[in-house]
Amino acid sequence: MVRPFLSRSIWRQIHLWFGLGLAFLMVPIGLTGVILVFAPEVDRWAFPSRYAVTGAVAGQPAGVYLGSAAAAASGARVMGLRWPRMEGAPVTALLRGGAFPEQARLAYLDPPTGRVLDIADLRGGLIGLAHALHANLMLPPSFGRQIVGWAGAALLTMVLTGLWLWRRPSVGFLRLLRWRRGPALSSNLHHMMGFWIAAPLGAMALTGVTLGFPLATRATIGLFAEVAPRAPRPASGGSMRQPSQDPQRVVDLAMQTGEGLKPVSLTPPTLQGKFWRVTAATRTGATQTVLVDDASGAVTVQAIAAGDGLLALLRRIHEGRSHGPVWSLIVVVCGFAPTLFFATGLLMWLRRCQPKTQALLSAQKGARRAASDLSSLEPRG
Structure with a gap:
């Protein structure tokens, strides 16, 4: 006897209603994610x-x-x-x-x-x-990003419950990999695609959760790895109208901190921070951050904490542009996956409901026929 916690019917209901109930969130988030994978190319095409x-x-x-x-x-x-x-x-x-x-x-x-x-x-x-739809559903970021994060958690739950429903203890693993799991194309596509895309789709869902809850993610990673304090936002405290240092001199000072460095970004000083922030790319493709004091010109190279490296890796995995064309293609497939699973899952659910609906209609028809027969037997005055 299967324990209630492991009952397939319980997990099937969770999987079903998460999919049907949250498709209006997951489908647009997934499709806009596909667009963002090709953001530079799309922007170049739209605005040459x-x-x-x-x-x-x-x-x-x-x-x-x-x-x-x-x-x-x-x-x-x-x-x-x-x-x-x-x-x-x-x-x-x-x-x-x-x-x-x-x-x-x-x-x-x-x-x-x-x-x-x-x-x-x-x-x-x-x-x-x-980007606005994918990151915060075009809502204020203060709570829109959290809604997207919870949608990612729901998607991860669907991946895990889907894997649980995919397996059948009485059927061998190799047989489960066969295309024909049922008579309908939709169910075969749902099961086959669900298994092969489960790992990358789960990774996209998990990294989406970390981006949806950045403070909680930093705090969690900080429990086992060093995480540098968050840099102030560019507008924090207002920008300095007339900095002391020349911008190009700041860049030159930053480039002198290593061999083969190339500038990536420059953030002017604020009234609160009063230092320039320069991001430089190394020969290996990694980045380092250099702080230049606006008053003295003193240079500080920020050490890359292990936790910050993990945070950057999570973002790169989710963005899908930093690990070669194969991963970009996988991320694109993951973006289309919620639409595919919603369509095929809906067809599977409708087919499952069809016998119950027909039985209900037959019962109602029989009840009406019985009532009609009884009324015909009543004596007429």
Whole structure:
């Protein structure tokens, strides 16, 4: 006799109602995730003017890019600068304030000349909408991100319960791998696809949970690995209007901390932090963070804590662009999986309900016939 906790019927109901009840969350989250895997390519296709660069070499000092971006968005503050990581991509600058105080905008600059190619709302366009829907369901981030995190936990539960339902103790493992588990295409596709995609889909769900609850994730990882304190947000305390250090000198100081370093990003000092933050890429593709004091020019290389490395790995796994084309393809399949499982699972549920519905209709029809027969036997006055 199967213990109640391990009863297949209990897990089937959990699996069923999580799938049917939360499909309206999981399907759009999955499909927008597919779009975000190809975000640079989609953005280049949708807005070619942003990528109409005249060359691949970022030949201007950092101050030129910062000044061009600030001049193009009158009154806005430049909160960060990023050098292109791919050939043919522009330099980008994050802007806040000015004529659009509630919007974060991105300035696209030509690397060789520093000319502004375009300024766009981060939440606008296909990529902006996809990111807003995927990250927080287009709700305020304070609780929208948590809803997405709980959706990831529900998806992980469905993966685990699905694996439990997939196995049958009385059937050999190799027989379970056969395509024909039932007479219908939908059930065969549901079972076969569910098994082979379970591990990567579970990984995507788990990493989604960690991104949905970043503070809890940092606290949990901090229990067994060192995690550096969170860096203040770019807007924290307001940015310094006239920093003491020249931006390019800051970048040069940071590049002198190692061999073969290339600048990735530059964050100007704030009134609270009063230091520049430079992210540099090493020859191996890893990144390191360098802090430069705005007053003295003192340089500090931040050590990469083990916990921070794990946090970065979780994000890279979820984003699906940093581990080669094979993993990107797997992530794309995971993005389509909730739609496939919802459609096939719904068909399986409807087929399961069909005999019960027919039996109920037959019983109602028989009851009406019996009532009609009884009424015909009643004496007529």
